[in-house]
Amino acid sequence: MGMTMTQKILAAHAGLSKVCAGQLIEADLELVLGNDITSPVAIKEMEKMNLNTVFNKDKIALVPDHFAPNKDIKSAQHCKCVREFALKNEITNYFEVGQMGIEHALLPEQGLTVAGDVIIGADSHTCTYGALGAFSTGVGSTDMAAGMATGKAWFKVPGAIKFNIIGKPNKWISGKDVILHIIGEIGVDGALYESMEFTGEGIKYLSMDDRFTIANMAIEAGAKNGIFPVDDKALEYIKEHSKRTPKIYEADADAVYDKEITVDLSKLRPTIAFPHLPENTKTIDEIKEKITIDQVVIGSCTNGRIEDLRTAAEILKGQKVAKGMRLIVLPATQKIYLQAMEEGLIKTFIEAGGVVSTPTCGPCLGGYMGVLAENERCVSTTNRNFVGRMGHITSEIYLASPAVAAMSAIKGYIAAPEV
Amino acid sequence: MNAKGKVFKYGDNVDTDVIIPARYLNSSDPNELATHCMEDIDKSFVSKVNKGDIIVATKNFGCGSSREHAPIAIKASGVSCVIAETFARIFYRNAINIGLPIMECKEASLAIEAGDEVSVDFDTGIIKDITKGLEFKGQPFPEFMQKIIKAEGLLNYIQSR
Numbered sequence: 001m002g003m004t005m006t007q008k009i010l011a012a013h014a015g016l017s018k019v020c021a022g023q024l025i026e027a028d029l030e031l032v033l034g035n036d037i038t039s040p041v042a043i044k045e046m047e048k049m050n051l052n053t054v055f056n057k058d059k060i061a062l063v064p065d066h067f068a069p070n071k072d073i074k075s076a077q078h079c080k081c082v083r084e085f086a087l088k089n090e091i092t093n094y095f096e097v098g099q100m101g102i103e104h105a106l107l108p109e110q111g112l113t114v115a116g117d118v119i120i121g122a123d124s125h126t127c128t129y130g131a132l133g134a135f136s137t138g139v140g141s142t143d144m145a146a147g148m149a150t151g152k153a154w155f156k157v158p159g160a161i162k163f164n165i166i167g168k169p170n171k172w173i174s175g176k177d178v179i180l181h182i183i184g185e186i187g188v189d190g191a192l193y194e195s196m197e198f199t200g201e202g203i204k205y206l207s208m209d210d211r212f213t214i215a216n217m218a219i220e221a222g223a224k225n226g227i228f229p230v231d232d233k234a235l236e237y238i239k240e241h242s243k244r245t246p247k248i249y250e251a252d253a254d255a256v257y258d259k260e261i262t263v264d265l266s267k268l269r270p271t272i273a274f275p276h277l278p279e280n281t282k283t284i285d286e287i288k289e290k291i292t293i294d295q296v297v298i299g300s301c302t303n304g305r306i307e308d309l310r311t312a313a314e315i316l317k318g319q320k321v322a323k324g325m326r327l328i329v330l331p332a333t334q335k336i337y338l339q340a341m342e343e344g345l346i347k348t349f350i351e352a353g354g355v356v357s358t359p360t361c362g363p364c365l366g367g368y369m370g371v372l373a374e375n376e377r378c379v380s381t382t383n384r385n386f387v388g389r390m391g392h393i394t395s396e397i398y399l400a401s402p403a404v405a406a407m408s409a410i411k412g413y414i415a416a417p418e419v
Numbered sequence: 420m421n422a423k424g425k426v427f428k429y430g431d432n433v434d435t436d437v438i439i440p441a442r443y444l445n446s447s448d449p450n451e452l453a454t455h456c457m458e459d460i461d462k463s464f465v466s467k468v469n470k471g472d473i474i475v476a477t478k479n480f481g482c483g484s485s486r487e488h489a490p491i492a493i494k495a496s497g498v499s500c501v502i503a504e505t506f507a508r509i510f511y512r513n514a515i516n517i518g519l520p521i522m523e524c525k526e527a528s529l530a531i532e533a534g535d536e537v538s539v540d541f542d543t544g545i546i547k548d549i550t551k552g553l554e555f556k557g558q559p560f561p562e563f564m565q566k567i568i569k570a571e572g573l574l575n576y577i578q579s580r
């Protein structure tokens with residue numbers, strides 16, 4: 001009985017030749033990540049336990065991005081706590097506000113995550129790096145503290161669901177439509193405790209930005225991680241961004257999967273998740289009524305990358321947002337921001353009547369930079385549409401791709417560009 | 420180790436945003452977090468909860484973000500145990516790591532109703548609905564996790580090794 005790709009990475013990091021689903025192991029970590037919400041809890045725990053040193057100052061990444069630039073005094077205290085800890089421990093990969101970005105867009109861009117790594121992060125969307133063929137998963141602050149102190153973490157080896165990706169997607173169909181379609185099929189606990197392993201000839205049509213979006217939302221199906229095979233596109237990305245050498249693991253031919261699901265990219269349509277769960281999906285063709293909206297957010301660790309901005313700008317170019325529409329665009333990192341500026345995308349957004357923000361997670365979790373009032377509706381390229389997620393508990397979030405978000409901003413109601 | 424208390428009952432997919440809304444995550448103080456616990460799903464929870472009370476829910480409890488503030492808020496509210504059919508995996512980890520007792524039991528999660536008096540024996544996994552006179556067998560933790568819980572959290576466990 002063979003191992004899945006995830007199981008092979010975990011076995012290698014636990015010093016074992018073989019692991020099987022359900023087995024408890026302790027694995028060595030290449031990277032431990034935290035942000036301004038989760039790190040202060042971990043830092044306080046370390047202090048309480050008199051754990052005064054970190055296992056490796058180069059293998060910890062601290063990214064104040066949720067409520068940074070500081071949204072209020074309490075958030076400023078949290079960011080200060082992270083900054084002081086980083087200084088004291090000489091953390092190499094601490095990102096101050098001018099160098100920062102949303103963590104899951106920033107770390108791959110900085111070359112800190114490569115194929116074959118085992119990474120934990122005190123943020124649920126840490127599963128994003130599976131796009132590069134790494135095992136990465138979200139944990140809490142205590143696991144982060146233990147990881148920072150010891151460089152190790154305990155895992156229950158997951159089983160896996162295999163997604164066989166076939167076909168070529170039509171124009172305007174992106175990674176977001178793929179993952180929303182999948183979550184709509186299997187539900188928000190459809191991959192609970194499992195790996196989502198993506199494979200198949202259709203993957204070659206998915207850009208790295210598409211793959212980041214897909215792996216990013218594996219957690220929204222309850223998964224431990226989402227992971228892609230390491231092909232030429234992935235290797236090219238790693239080579240361009242990192243000095244580290246990737247290690248390629250492949251699933252055994254006789255690996256055991258709990259389930260196999262085929263996704264035909266050529267059949268996908270623009271897909272939207274209705275309130276209040278990411279599994280409440282409808283294709284654009286299934287929406288018969290006109291759903292008017294007040295705000296559109298384009299950004300986040302899910303969809304704030306350059307391709308996302310290019311897609312949105314392509315639709316918004318020369319157009320104006322609907323009267324009363326609040327369009328908020330957040331490039332996910334400073335580098336993406338600059339690139340968008342150089343490509344003229346920022347100009348397009350502003351001329352269309354949108355506002356462009358510095359990188360922050362702010363609006364996605366109802367922090368700041370786009371909080372919703374009572375009964376307001378938002379089309380958002382973010383990842384969660386739970387009750388009260390972006391503001392008032394009666395507000396509604398519709399999750400969609402950058403293409404649908406941009407078109408909806410112009411129309412004033414949920415709409416997709418025609419193919 | 421045992422728990423006994425009155426039940427607060429919820430359904431499927433209770434997410435971490437309703438357990439502790441992100442607008443309060445500018446604090447990491449357990450007592451302050453507890454004053455907003457369950458606010459977006461049950462406004463009266465904070466005023467009604469007593470020390471020892473038990474939360475019972477159905478599938479995928481604690482889905483969503485990795486915020487440890489969610490089990491911290493529940494624990495600081497005085498809740499002695501959360502029983503569910505299934506837990507989201509990060510919440511499950513976090514609960515063990517901070518020493519909030521949790522128990523998976525489908526039958527109990529379906530049968531127990533709000534306001535019932537319930538007791539839980541963590542060593543045996545026996546859950547009793549005293550109000551209804553029913554008994555269920557939950558899944559006790561594997562030995563490895565019991566060690567973490569007995570050490571009162573992961574960091575204590577690491578230090579004790």
